[in-house]
Amino acid sequence: MTLYDLVAPGLDERGDPRYRISDIRAADPLGADALLAALPGMNADADVAALTVALRTLVPDPDRAAEWSVVAALAAMRDLGILLGSLKRHGTQPVAAVPEVLPVLELLGRRTDMVPRDTVHHYTTWNPLGPRQRMYTGHPMEAHLQEAVRMAFPGLVAALDACSRLARLEPYDPGFAVALDRTAHHVQSMVDSIDFTIAHVSPEFFALTLRPYFEEIDVAGRDYLGPAAAQVPLWLVDVTLWQCDRSHSAYDEFLADSVQYSLPSWRDFHARHAGGVSAVSKLSAAVSWENVDRLPPQLAASAHALGRVLRILKTFRARHIGIARRAYSDDLRLYDEGSGGAPVDLLRSILDLTRDNETLVRRATGTRSRVRPSAGTPAA
Ligand code: HEM
Numbered sequence: 001m002t003l004y005d006l007v008a009p010g011l012d013e014r015g016d017p018r019y020r021i022s023d024i025r026a027a028d029p030l031g032a033d034a035l036l037a038a039l040p041g042m043n044a045d046a047d048v049a050a051l052t053v054a055l056r057t058l059v060p061d062p063d064r065a066a067e068w069s070v071v072a073a074l075a076a077m078r079d080l081g082i083l084l085g086s087l088k089r090h091g092t093q094p095v096a097a098v099p100e101v102l103p104v105l106e107l108l109g110r111r112t113d114m115v116p117r118d119t120v121h122h123y124t125t126w127n128p129l130g131p132r133q134r135m136y137t138g139h140p141m142e143a144h145l146q147e148a149v150r151m152a153f154p155g156l157v158a159a160l161d162a163c164s165r166l167a168r169l170e171p172y173d174p175g176f177a178v179a180l181d182r183t184a185h186h187v188q189s190m191v192d193s194i195d196f197t198i199a200h201v202s203p204e205f206f207a208l209t210l211r212p213y214f215e216e217i218d219v220a221g222r223d224y225l226g227p228a229a230a231q232v233p234l235w236l237v238d239v240t241l242w243q244c245d246r247s248h249s250a251y252d253e254f255l256a257d258s259v260q261y262s263l264p265s266w267r268d269f270h271a272r273h274a275g276g277v278s279a280v281s282k283l284s285a286a287v288s289w290e291n292v293d294r295l296p297p298q299l300a301a302s303a304h305a306l307g308r309v310l311r312i313l314k315t316f317r318a319r320h321i322g323i324a325r326r327a328y329s330d331d332l333r334l335y336d337e338g339s340g341g342a343p344v345d346l347l348r349s350i351l352d353l354t355r356d357n358e359t360l361v362r363r364a365t366g367t368r369s370r371v372r373p374s375a376g377t378p379a380a
Pocket residue numbers: 148149152190193194197201202203206228229230231232233234235317320323324327328337338339340341342343344346347350
């Protein structure tokens with residue numbers, strides 16, 4: 001257990017087996033502990049033969065796998081997954097090399113209601129800590145990057161809860177600002193995560209050593225991306241704040257591709273909110289109805305709270321783009337695209353969109369910052 005597991009206690013009690021994090025970490029349904037402890041050595045030697053044998057050894061009998069709980073199935077996918085990415089890093093398509101893994105990947109994907117390969121959650125949150133930690137390289141910087149993503153997870157789960165509430169409210173409701181303040185509190189974990197990354201993971205290590213393990217693999221004729229940090233669904237927070245009705249095509253496309261890698265409840269979240277009215281649009285509409293230059297206090301509180309969340313998102317993105325630019329600079333990069341399937345330019349667009357929305361909210365309140373003395377009602 002790390003400090004960040006304590007930030008959002010009670011995840012285990014939510015009923016969704018995907019939040020039974022300590023059980024998933026403890027599970028070893030393939031008996032893979034010893035073999036995966038040797039994985040960094042096989043990768044250091046680029047020993048494709050050993051990796052192929054390791055994957056073949058771990059592939060379970062499909063009838064046995066069909067009996068597993070979701071917890072065991074997630075752990076099994078995690079352990080097969082780290083071998084899939086390792087083989088691909090050394091130029092071998094894993095399913096072509098070990099065809100008997102295909103029905104198992106498909107079965108585990110169905111059983112867990114997720115894609116038929118491992119995702120960032122398998123690689124980080126569901127990965128055991130300590131000597132059982134699954135790693136491609138065993139390097140401390142890899143462990144730090146895993147920890148950085150892990151520390152963002154509980155905050156994001158809680159932020160999405162707050163965003164769900166937000167989407168049901170109007171800016172004149174007192175709950176609107178409360179839901180935004182909760183969101184702000186929880187997405188702060190993304191800023192902590194990127195600060196931790198910048199302090200502990202060098203762009204060189206990411207670009208030259210780690211990034212090649214996150215390549216896509218072919219599963220039954222379809223490419224699936226590796227366990228990229230870009231799969232951490234900060235974009236679902238954007239959906240409710242501004243993206244659902246104020247986006248742009250490159251971000252829409254990235255989001256549509258990325259959502260398949262998320263948890264089933266998060267895909268539901270996306271389906272529920274994608275066609276909705278964003279918090280920024282609701283606020284702009286409400287402010288435009290106010291024809292006095294003093295906003296009702298509740299509306300002003302909502303606007304300020306929305307501005308605060310957008311500023312935190314902007315801070316994350318401004319710091320994140322710094323390390324991403326260095327890792328994908330001309331002199332370092334081995335790939336044109338990030339492990340999440342998009343170029344660094346997309347990060348620039350998302351940062352600009354976040355900033356534009358923040359500016360819009362601030363302007364709405366900036367020119368009308370003086371607050372009307374008593375709570376007002378929406379103009380008819
Ligand atoms: C060395 C460290 C990192 C590098 C070089 C990096 C690079 C990138 C790149 C190039 C993208 C564009 C999409 C793609 O991957 O194809 C991206 C997206 C993204 N990354 Fe990272 N990243 C790093 C660490 C992190 C960490 C620690 C987190 C936090 C958990 C994170 C969260 C995200 C998110 C949420 C996106 C989606 C775009 C957005 O919401 O702004 N990244 N990253």
